[in-house]
Amino acid sequence: MCLHSLLIITIYYALLRLPNAVVQRVDYNHKYPFLEQLKTTHNSDILMSMHGSGLTHLLFLPKWAAVFEIYNCDDVNCYADLARLRGVKYFTWQRQELVKVVYDNGSFINDQPHPKFANYILDKDEFVRLTSEVTFHSTLPFRILVNSKYSKNIEIS
Known part of the structure; x- marks a missing residue:
């Protein structure tokens, strides 16, 4: 089994540890009709993905949603800027010491390792902690806050 598949399985089971989590794995490819993708x-x-073009779907998230770029592959501002322009909350991995980069034969450009083509092993507990932070932004109190004209008068307990 390749590291990419192991990462997906690890993430999936880590997400199931979260209370009330409904997890849907989606592969935005040419076989999935675009209107269905939207x-x-x-x-x-929450839209959650490693760095890649699938994150452009953040443009179609509802305004209370959050995007979690699991790891930005050293391209720090790309999807952070897009999320800012769209007006959705952006999260990404913060603790580099909890990421192990694994380069294989397909990870090199001009004989140099390239982070966008590497595989990653992430700390499961840190992943769950970050995902818990992200989920705040899709809770009912936050939706009320975002949708209210009088948001400064609403208290969230």
Whole structure:
């Protein structure tokens, strides 16, 4: 089994540890009709992915949603800027010491290792902690806050 598949399995089971989590794995590829992709994204509270073009779907998230770029592969501002322009909350991995980079034969450009083509092993507990932070932004009190004209008068307990 390749490291990419192991990462997906690890993430999936780590997410199931979260209370009330409904996890849907989606592969935005050419076989998945674009209108269905938009529906899926627009009905999501959190869009979560490694760095890659699938994160452009953050443009179609509802305004209370959050995007979690699991690891930005040293391209720090790319999707952070897009999320800022769209007006959705952006999260990414912070603790580099909890990431192990694994380069294989397909990870090199001009004989140099390239982070966008590497595999990663992430700390499961840190992943769950970050995901718990992200989920705040899709809770009912936060939706009320975002949707209210009088948001400064609402208290969240």
